[in-house]
Amino acid sequence: MTGAADTVRYEGFAVSSHPANPRVQVVTLDKATLEHFEELTSQYGVQSLEYKPFLRFAIADALDKCCEYQLGRFLLATMNDRDTGAFLMEGDADVRRSLVDSDEQRDVFVKLSTAVSHLIGLPNFDAMYGKYYARFTVFNQDSSDSYLRQAHRRMELHNDGTYVNERTDFVLMMKMAEENMEQGDSLLLHVDDWQELERFYHHPMAKQAIHWSAPPSKNIGYVVEHPVFFEEDRNGKPHMLFIDQFAQPANMQQGLYLYEMGKSLEGDENCSNIRVNVGSMLVIQNHCWLHGRDKFVAHPGLKRELLRQRGRFTY
Template identity: 55%
Template sequence: MTPKNILNIGFDISNHNNNSRLQVVRLSKKTIQEFSKQIIGHDVQSIEYKPFLRFFLANCLNKSTEDTLGHYLLDTIKDRSRGAVLLECESLEASTLNGIDFIDFNILLSTAISHLIGVPNLDSMSGKFYARFSVKNEDDSDSYLRQAHRRMELHTDGTYVNEITDWVIMQKILEVDVEGGDSLLLHLDDWQDLDKFYNNPLAKQKFQWGSPASKNISYKNFHPIFINDNSDSQPRISFIDQFVEPLNIEQGMYLFEVGESLENEVNTSNVKLLEGSMIIINNYFWLHGRDKFIANKKLHRELLRQRGAFEENAGSNN
């Protein structure tokens, strides 16, 4: 953790206007220039093939901030009272990126960020440590992820896999003719019905979790919705309405009521992302979703997602 009397170098920090828990980190133009100079010659394919290069990127970015960014990110993401960062860049102009392609640079940047806070899990959809996917006006996929004209309900990631999923990064890398589709965020402690559902006997009962064919996961997973095996014994949550598979009416009605309560929670915040920005959240006490888009035949948004474990938990995933 960064001592309170040490300044953060190469980035500014502020509270988000819509949610004071969400910390806005803005990397300076100088930081981006220094980082991009150091990584010239290391393309996206190289970091996909060579895992150690991902930590090289993280070290380059951290050195550009005199080793303060990594400490700040970990301190914030692990802190229950905050636990979330919206990371933006002061400049992503071609001159600032030293000739690196815009989309490639953003993949490299988010890779550096993820390896400052931990180790990404293998994404079963992409077969890589990250996944890229597009949202367009029309879609026939088997999950809500790419469906533009409906609200993607509040949830956490990693519910249907065995791996520990401590954190999630969601980055916007391209957007064309888009209106709406803001990110939705709710901190667990701001959910007004938390005590009601956490104190229900079903809260600690193991539920069955599955996934559609596109996720490339063949097994079922079993765990309760609420887990509190961390040091402070405060509740954490692992929930998504689409992939939990109740086995009786009692379970089904409990899940229905949880979903209804979350979707009607007034403390949910709308957060707009700029191209090249990313949200980094603690996956166990932040729920996230996406508001619906305004219909437009030319609508196109491309996103990048990473999710993984803190360093101390990464060995358990392997």
């Protein structure tokens, strides 16, 4: 590993800090790395990855191999370090120039995101999509039952996995395609940068169990119960599980605690805008980062496709 002050070179990739938030590690894959990865995995179609879970580990190993096994180690260390716990992975300038808007290209994105998720853990079954990953498209118009696919409003800061009974240690979001997009950046706030963390963490309601349930489109069908500050990490710092839309407060006290929390998070000046370009993926430690999405500028031809994987760490 060599490099200038702000960029560190590894075998097959480089790392720098994101200009909008230095906690976020920008991992830039060399074109040669991606070409080698495509070559090693060309015999596997996306369907075979969906049918055979062990193949997902094989392609993760192939990607790591292209980087002399330095990539997996770096990504795990980043996710395991509370001070960072997030990376934006993208191809270098040559890769970005050579991207084409095609299904073949998007198949490569599915493979790459699968390799990354299996280097850091194991994706959960996505009940909304019925696979270990989900792909969904945001259009200018929407009639769904949550803010996920609504383009013209900001999706407020939240954690994923609030209304399911399996752990969601990480969230991976990859941009598959976009047309007529303006704004719509990802929003990130680290729990330790939340200016009013102490006010809510040391509140009598912080450890009180709250009910969380999802609308029908999520295909969950049960209610879970947990406090917002549901556990501490190995250094005694808080892990959070909060989302405004799916909390079901049982009384005035709970309702106002959650209301004030939402207001505080939305007003926080330490929230960063992170642009995720086509072919790039943002991966966060879900319990120490809150994420959201800025609104888009309305456009009749607006279209944006995302791939998501959520899962647990296996180390």
